[in-house]
Amino acid sequence: MEQIAVLGAGSWGTALAMVLADNGHTVRLWGHRQDQINEINEKHTNEKYLPGIELPEAIVGYADLCEALTNIETVVLAVPTKAIREVLRKVRECLKQPITIVTVSKGIEPDTNKRISEIIEEEMAGAFLKDVVVLSGPSHAEEVSRRQPTTVTVSSKNMEAAERIQDLFMNHHYFRVYTNPDLIGVEIGGALKNIIALAAGITDGLGYGDNAKAALMTRGLAEIARLGSTLGANPLTFAGLTGIGDLIVTCTSVHSRNWRAGNLLGKGKSLDEVLDNMGMVVEGVRTTKAAYQLAKKMNVEMPITTALYDVLFNGKDPKAAVDSLMSRVKTHEMEDLSNILGERKY
Numbered sequence: 001m002e003q004i005a006v007l008g009a010g011s012w013g014t015a016l017a018m019v020l021a022d023n024g025h026t027v028r029l030w031g032h033r034q035d036q037i038n039e040i041n042e043k044h045t046n047e048k049y050l051p052g053i054e055l056p057e058a059i060v061g062y063a064d065l066c067e068a069l070t071n072i073e074t075v076v077l078a079v080p081t082k083a084i085r086e087v088l089r090k091v092r093e094c095l096k097q098p099i100t101i102v103t104v105s106k107g108i109e110p111d112t113n114k115r116i117s118e119i120i121e122e123e124m125a126g127a128f129l130k131d132v133v134v135l136s137g138p139s140h141a142e143e144v145s146r147r148q149p150t151t152v153t154v155s156s157k158n159m160e161a162a163e164r165i166q167d168l169f170m171n172h173h174y175f176r177v178y179t180n181p182d183l184i185g186v187e188i189g190g191a192l193k194n195i196i197a198l199a200a201g202i203t204d205g206l207g208y209g210d211n212a213k214a215a216l217m218t219r220g221l222a223e224i225a226r227l228g229s230t231l232g233a234n235p236l237t238f239a240g241l242t243g244i245g246d247l248i249v250t251c252t253s254v255h256s257r258n259w260r261a262g263n264l265l266g267k268g269k270s271l272d273e274v275l276d277n278m279g280m281v282v283e284g285v286r287t288t289k290a291a292y293q294l295a296k297k298m299n300v301e302m303p304i305t306t307a308l309y310d311v312l313f314n315g316k317d318p319k320a321a322v323d324s325l326m327s328r329v330k331t332h333e334m335e336d337l338s339n340i341l342g343e344r345k346y
């Protein structure tokens with residue numbers, strides 16, 4: 001059994017700390033707010049992020065990052081994408097031993113357009129970094145913390161490291177972990193499904209029905225796969241847990257912050273109003289910007305992403321954005337899907 005550090009005491013960091021504790025590990029859960037760490041240690045709860053959940057005693061809260069990292073081999077990084085560089089710079093200053101970083105966040109950085117594993121490699125270059133492992137898939141913290149059946153996928157450039165992390169997280173009770181060597185596909189699917197979930201929330205908020213949502217999910221997956229395969233992903237990954245699996249869970253669940261944010265936008269709230277009231281991270285907003293930039297750079301057609309970009313950043317009315325998607329020129333579905341699969345042999 002291992003001592004593992006989880007950095008980020010929000011919903012996901014806390015839920016994953018619970019999985020590790022249930023699997024017999026001791027977890028140091030680091031958060032940057034002293035009051036929250038006191039609550040974790042004194043009451044064994046984290047009410048703001050996981051209301052009504054009792055945390056196992058094997059989870060110990062730490063407010064001091066260097067203390068949390070002392071003699072630790074495995075670090076789970078569970079802060080919003082926006083905070084990753086800042087946290088890694090502090091991690092570098094503390095480290096005295098090599099670590100494997102397990103990233104569980106889902107986003108692409110605007111402007112650099114980097115995936116999280118790329119950001120980690122960049123920030124940790126020359127430091128004590130052994131491996132980077134990505135953990136992604138259809139998994140709401142609210143359900144994992146209630147020990148409800150959940151499946152995720154791990155990926156890495158080093159699949160031996162991924163298999164070690166698979167063993168740390170997997171249990172035969174409620175948390176099943178698969179492996180997939182397609183690091184790019186796993187990261188792109190997990191990040192870009194948030195864009196489609198925002199759009200699905202918008203159409204629900206506008207009062208449109210299941211037909212609209214099914215259309216967004218299906219054509220959304222096509223554009224995720226189109227960009228992903230252009231970036232070097234295996235298109236088959238998008239048929240897996242980190243592709244269609246995560247798209248389903250995020251577009252159809254009231255737990256999804258991205259869906260909820262979209263829903264409020266569809267009901268007429270402004271982006272600022274929505275983000276001010278959410279209280280938790282809505283990764284899809286920044287990722288829409290990054291995907292829009294990538295689509296332009298790589299010359300990949302991403303109509304849903306572009307329509308959402310216009311709603312979020314150019315003040316376009318959500319209904320007008322749906323109308324513009326519906327009035328696009330006619331096209332061939334099979335030709336489009338075949339182009340995504342391309343000539344490559346997988």
Ligand SMILES: NC(=O)c1ccc[n+]([C@@H]2O[C@H](COP(=O)([O-])OP(=O)(O)OC[C@H]3O[C@@H](n4cnc5c(N)ncnc54)[C@H](O)[C@@H]3O)[C@@H](O)[C@H]2O)c1
Pocket residue numbers: 008009010011012013031032033049078079080081083086087104105106107139140141142279280281283
């Ligand atoms: N919640 C889920 O169900 C879930 C599931 C899978 C993946 N994720 C991903 O996990 C990542 C984290 O999401 P979450 O749901 O835990 O978010 P959250 O909003 O619930 O919590 C984020 C946590 O990060 C902390 N934080 C923010 N900025 C920080 C900084 N600069 N330094 C230190 N801590 C900081 C906040 O205080 C908070 O504790 C996101 O990328 C999200 O997409 C979430």
Ligand SMILES: O=P(O)(O)OC[C@H](O)CO
Pocket residue numbers: 106137138139140141194197246249250255256257258259281282283
């Ligand atoms: O609440 P969301 O929208 O950030 O989604 C959470 C997870 O990514 C679902 O797999």
